[in-house]
Amino acid sequence: MTAMQDWITSVDKRPQDRTARDIEAITSKMRALDILARLPNNVLQQLAACVYYEDLEKGVTLFRQGDKGCNWYAILSGSLDVRVKQENSAKGVQQVSIRRLSTGSVFGGDSIVLGVVRDSTVVTQESCELLRVESHDFTSVWQRNKEVLGDLVTSATAARLKNGYETPPPGGGTPQHRKSFAAASPAESPVPACSSQQQPLSEVSKQNGSRAGWVLHTLLQLKAPGLLRERKSSTGRVLRRCAAGTDLVEWLMTIGVHSRQQATAMWQVLLEEGVISHVSRDQPFKDKFLLYRFWQDDENGASVAPTEADEAQAQAELKDALAYLTQKAPDAMMRLILRKPTHERTSDDLETIYEELLHIKALSHLSNSVKRELAAVIIFESHQKAGTVLFHQGDEGHSWYIILKGSVNVVIHGKGVVTTLQEGDDFGKLALINDAPRSATIVLRENNCHFLRVDKDNFNRILRDVEANTVRLKEHGRDVLVLEKISPATNAFSHFKYTVMAGTPQKMLEHLLETRLDGRIGQTREEGPSDPFLDDFLLTHIVFMPTHQLVTELARHYRIDSPSQDREFLVACKRRVVHFVHRWVSTIRHPVFEEPSAFAFLEELSGEVSDDNARWEMEDENAKMTQVMDELAQWSATQSVSQKWKLPPGGQPISAFGSDTQRDLRMRPQDDIIFRVYCADHTYCTLRFPLSSNAETVKVSAADKLGLKHDDLILVEVKSSGERVVFKDSDVSVPTALSLNGRIFVSPKEHLEALTCLPDQETPTEGSVGDLELFSTKELAYHMTLFDWSLFCAVHEYELIYHTFGRHHFQKITSNLDVFLRRFNEIQFWVVTEICLTSSVSRRVQLVRKFIKLAA
Numbered sequence: 036m037t038a039m040q041d042w043i044t045s046v047d048k049r050p051q052d053r054t055a056r057d058i059e060a061i062t063s064k065m066r067a068l069d070i071l072a073r074l075p076n077n078v079l080q081q082l083a084a085c086v087y088y089e090d091l092e093k094g095v096t097l098f099r100q101g102d103k104g105c106n107w108y109a110i111l112s113g114s115l116d117v118r119v120k121q122e123n124s125a126k127g128v129q130q131v132s133i134r135r136l137s138t139g140s141v142f143g144g145d146s147i148v149l150g151v152v153r154d155s156t157v158v159t160q161e162s163c164e165l166l167r168v169e170s171h172d173f174t175s176v177w178q179r180n181k182e183v184l185g186d187l188v189t190s191a192t193a194a195r196l197k198n199g200y201e202t203p204p205p206g207g208g209t210p211q212h213r214k215s216f217a218a219a220s221p222a223e224s225p226v227p228a229c230s231s232q233q234q235p236l237s238e239v240s241k242q243n244g245s246r247a248g249w250v251l252h253t254l255l256q257l258k259a260p261g262l263l264r265e266r267k268s269s270t271g272r273v274l275r276r277c278a279a280g281t282d283l284v285e286w287l288m289t290i291g292v293h294s295r296q297q298a299t300a301m302w303q304v305l306l307e308e309g310v311i312s313h314v315s316r317d318q319p320f321k322d323k324f325l326l327y328r329f330w331q332d333d334e335n336g337a338s339v340a341p342t343e344a345d346e347a348q349a350q351a352e353l354k355d356a357l358a359y360l361t362q363k364a365p366d367a368m369m370r371l372i373l374r375k376p377t378h379e380r381t382s383d384d385l386e387t388i389y390e391e392l393l394h395i396k397a398l399s400h401l402s403n404s405v406k407r408e409l410a411a412v413i414i415f416e417s418h419q420k421a422g423t424v425l426f427h428q429g430d431e432g433h434s435w436y437i438i439l440k441g442s443v444n445v446v447i448h449g450k451g452v453v454t455t456l457q458e459g460d461d462f463g464k465l466a467l468i469n470d471a472p473r474s475a476t477i478v479l480r481e482n483n484c485h486f487l488r489v490d491k492d493n494f495n496r497i498l499r500d501v502e503a504n505t506v507r508l509k510e511h512g513r514d515v516l517v518l519e520k521i522s523p524a525t526n527a528f529s530h531f532k533y534t535v536m537a538g539t540p541q542k543m544l545e546h547l548l549e550t551r552l553d554g555r556i557g558q559t560r561e562e563g564p565s566d567p568f569l570d571d572f573l574l575t576h577i578v579f580m581p582t583h584q585l586v587t588e589l590a591r592h593y594r595i596d597s598p599s600q601d602r603e604f605l606v607a608c609k610r611r612v613v614h615f616v617h618r619w620v621s622t623i624r625h626p627v628f629e630e631p632s633a634f635a636f637l638e639e640l641s642g643e644v645s646d647d648n649a650r651w652e653m654e655d656e657n658a659k660m661t662q663v664m665d666e667l668a669q670w671s672a673t674q675s676v677s678q679k680w681k682l683p684p685g686g687q688p689i690s691a692f693g694s695d696t697q698r699d700l701r702m703r704p705q706d707d708i709i710f711r712v713y714c715a716d717h718t719y720c721t722l723r724f725p726l727s728s729n730a731e732t733v734k735v736s737a738a739d740k741l742g743l744k745h746d747d748l749i750l751v752e753v754k755s756s757g758e759r760v761v762f763k764d765s766d767v768s769v770p771t772a773l774s775l776n777g778r779i780f781v782s783p784k785e786h787l788e789a790l791t792c793l794p795d796q797e798t799p800t801e802g803s804v805g806d807l808e809l810f811s812t813k814e815l816a817y818h819m820t821l822f823d824w825s826l827f828c829a830v831h832e833y834e835l836i837y838h839t840f841g842r843h844h845f846q847k848i849t850s851n852l853d854v855f856l857r858r859f860n861e862i863q864f865w866v867v868t869e870i871c872l873t874s875s876v877s878r879r880v881q882l883v884r885k886f887i888k889l890a891a
């Protein structure tokens with residue numbers, strides 16, 4: 036059964052016979068009407084449970100003025116005429132048409148909820164399909180859901196019911212007092228809803244608007260009979276009863292409007308409310324030779340010539356009508372100006388826009404000169420339907436938006452709605468500033484939302500360099516990313532304008548993948564100048580995002596799979612992950628492979644990439660993963676070969692044991708080191724342990740070998756100064772962590788104070804000046820640098836992190852850094868010792884000279 040048949044079958048059933056499926060079918064149909072689509076689902080279901088379907092011929096009277104209100108209606112298709120009785124001394128009582136109701140409108144609710152008689156007669160103008168709810172059902176739904184059902188009665192009634200008075204008083208409000216220049220909420224409309232410039236903004240004309248329209252239409256016909264007349268269009272088509280924009284403006288000025296601009300804006304109010312329209316409905320109101328007509332005069336209209344009584348009535352209401360239009364005019368004028376192509380804006384237009392921009396929150400941090408520049412390029416945009424997607428995550432960014440009216444949801448793939456942005460908020464600048472894809476999808480949260488928009492070129496020209504210093508991204512009310520502008524002086528190396536100052540690890544990774552890694556085929560951001568954020572993240576993530584967490588997130592980003600996302604987006608996500616992994620492995624090298632979680636992830640990922648290559652054309656990525664896997668294989672091969680190191684007994688430098696041809700100067704966790712552990716009586720044992728062994732293991736083994744039986748033993752370093760430093764049981768790479776000329780002791784805790792230096796820890800008594808003189812300074816410098824350089828190269832960046840944040844947190848060795856620091860101290864002590872041990876002043880001078888030269 037088709038959806039159409041489904042819903043008809045369901046609505047044809049008696050309400051008490053309808054099943055949950057029937058209600059769902061009817062609810063879906065009702066959602067096609069904008070005004071109903073805004074209602075919460077449960078309220079819509081309550082209406083769907085009691086609604087009836089009517090298919091009526093042209094000319095059927097639904098109810099008459101003075102009747103009791105028995106039904107509420109919604110128009111699925113067709114149009115209806117609203118008529119009121121009017122006394123006319125010559126012709127007696129006459130029916131006058133005051134309004135047209137068309138598809139999407141609702142009516143009949145007022146008299147039910149207010150308990151008054153019908154104030155007009157409603158007749159079908161053509162075949163109509165209607166939804167009908169009986170008054171007792173409507174009352175019961177209304178009673179339960181008053182707060183959200185305001186739109187189902189006229190807005191005036193809703194306001195009266197909510198606040199006890201009608202909104203807003205005619206003539207009230209000046210531009211300065213306006214909150215925003217948004218349109219009033221919709222009521223009924225004779226034209227279809229549309230976001231284009233030329234159509235009415237609101238779907239519906241308000242009662243006040245149609246009343247003002249009736250007043251002007253009546254007076255125009257009586258006082259300027261020739262103005263509304265038949266004219267020919269440029270294509271030769273005969274157009275009924277229309278008038279030129281310029282004539283309409285001039286006529287309004289004859290009845291008391293003081294300026295052309297004001298009169299233009301007042302006609303625009305009527306156009307936005309559907310009372311008048313351009314003959315081909317493709318123009319806003321302009322003070323030009325463009326033709327407009329009243330809705331009563333359109334092709335199907337049946338306008339009735341006004342009577343004297345009409346004239347008297349219209350004259351009586353004229354003041355109110357003008358006051359209403361005057362009140363609405365500034366906002367309409369603003370929208371009119373903002374919809375003009377930018378090259379058509381006059382200097383007055385620019386001034387008007389500029390003044391309005393002064394009140395917008397999202398622009399408050401900008402200077403007035405920037406706002407003036409913006410006035411020339413900012414564009415108005417409106418969208419009618421909740422659910423409309425302004426752009427998708429992953430899209431290229433073309434515009435920056437400010438919300439004037441309504442709200443939007445920020446939706447992120449895999450997370451859903453992360454935040455809602457309201458009137459005054461802005462969005463969409465990240466993609467423009469960082470030249471990155473959209474980081475989120477933006478969906479309208481309600482009907483009839485209004486935006487100001489600045490396109491990318493203008494944004495980059497005017498705003499890119501003056502944007503706010505800090506951008507905060509929120510998810511579920513919590514800051515998840517704080518971006519800060521990079522000062523241009525320090526930003527010569529990067530095209531990024533913002534860098535990450537703080538954030539949750541997950542959001543930082545997400546931001547990195549989206550902005551720093553390109554997902555397009557054959558593109559890598561690595562080629563150009565890049566900012567340090569990616570490297571900073573790779574080099575420090577172990578502090579805030581352990582590797583097992585990082586690989587879980589990477590796997591999530593790679594495996595993103597959703598039928599609702601297009602192929603290009605999905606492939607881009609996968610590519611970015613592979614590019615990230617490649618960069619990670621080439622920057623961090625072996626520590627990546629040493630993590631079992633990363634090792635397993637890389638193996639799985641390479642399998643998935645190779646499978647996906649067949650499906651998604653990921654040649655480049657496959658090649659990158661092959662490279663990563665080659666490096667992993669090489670690393671695995673070196674794992675079986677372990678090296679031996681020794682900590683010589685006399686305090687000499689730590690060196691490789693038994694191999695002069697040793698190539699790899701890097702100390703690895705599994706490498707063994709041979710060292711001595713002393714007792715208080717200076718007897719010792721020699722031990723051999725992997726560098727990754729902890730102090731406790733060393734202590735227990737030394738105690739065994741030295742025959743110490745005690746529960747409360749400690750492992751201590753005794754420095755040559757006599758200072759004693761106790762090792763924690765969890766400390767690793769103990770032998771390399773010794774200070775220069777320090778020795779390891781094991782002893783009962785209570786004997787700590789009794790531990791003394793070994794004799795060979797005492798300062799040397801003879802210098803090596805004689806030897807030093809044998810070498811030229813250049814030669815010395817060359818060999819010392821070679822040696823230092825090889826030690827420096829063996830230090831991994833992570834060792835600095837382990838050292839700074841505490842080795843015990845990571846359970847990782849810092850042996851290479853230890854050895855490098857030892858060497859630094861050694862040179863320093865050596866220089867001081869040599870100088871002090873040279874007794875002859877002249878030789879000492881020479882020596883100092885040599886050292887100065889060496890340092891230079």
Ligand SMILES: Nc1ncnc2c1ncn2[C@@H]1O[C@@H]2COP(=O)(O)O[C@H]2[C@H]1O
Nearest residue numbers: 462463464465466473474475508509510
């Ligand atoms: N938590 C968030 N994560 C991502 N984008 C957000 C968030 N909050 C607001 N946004 C906005 O949503 C916009 C999506 O497009 P852009 O990436 O250009 O700019 C983004 C931000 O302006």
